[in-house]
Amino acid sequence: MSGATLAKPVVVVTGGSQGIGAGVVDAYHRHGWSVVATARSIEPADHTDILTVRGDITDPDTVDRVVDGALGRFGRIDTLVNDAGVYVSKPFTEYSADDYRSVVGVNLTGFFFLTQRVVAEMLTLGGGHVVNVTTTLVDFANSKIPAVLASLTKGGVAAATRALAIEHASRGIRVNAVSLGVIATPVHPPETYDGLGELHPLGRVGTIDDVVRGILFLESSPFVTGEILHIDGGQIAGR
Secondary structure (H helix, E strand, O other): OOHHHHHOOEEEEEOOOOHHHHHHHHHHHHOOOEEEEEEOOOOOOOOOOEEEEEOOOOOHHHHHHHHHHHHHHHOOOOEEEEOOOOOOOOOHHHOOHHHHHHHHHHHHHHHHHHHHHHHHHHHHHOOEEEEEEEEHHHOOOOOOOOOHHHHHHHHHHHHHHHHHHHHHHHHOEEEEEEEEOOEOOOOOOHHHHHHHHOOOOOOOOEOHHHHHHHHHHHHOOOOOOOOEEEEOOOHHHOO
16 A cells, blocks of 8 residues: 555545445545445445445444454544434334344444444544534424434434543544434435425425535534534424
8 A cells, every 4th residue: 555545534434335424435535535434235445545344333343344444454544434323213112122223233332332443543543533423303302203212322422422522632532423304315215305304494305415514514623522513404493
């Protein structure tokens, strides 16, 4: 690997095969970063400065392969974007044990152990940045959208964002989050966008580009840490 490649900053992106994650991978790559992208179904990349790691982020082996792959190929990790997430909307009493294991596994367990490994590497590097993805449903519950498991897990991620930011601020590691409304991704059929847009004061669903711009803003803001940036069409402000 050339010295020029090693000199590039390196970002790890979970959930990087489609939707927001794929948009984040493309954006960082266009801005000159080397990228490590992981997802259960991700395909090999055509670029020498993009490494893809196929696997389940709840599996410790996947966590090891992501971190070891990043260090082996690029020598460092500067930013981690925790985009991988599972959302299951059901009335509270209808959630199954499998629903619970799936959502908690990705949204909390995978987040926790990958972030722990990456932060340990950032501490040896002398700094870094973590960006988490949460949802405004954590702050602004909606009776039309049953989301207890999302609130339980992504609420934990939001709280962890602030705790990690304070714990590591003096050691050069920033930790921020984006809190999302409904975003136009493969999770939502296009025919539902008009109805879902009514959930937001701005009257539309968000786009992947809306989210990517927010993440890049946090990336380029060295005096910002512990921030939860709401990209939700105004949901957090009320109705």
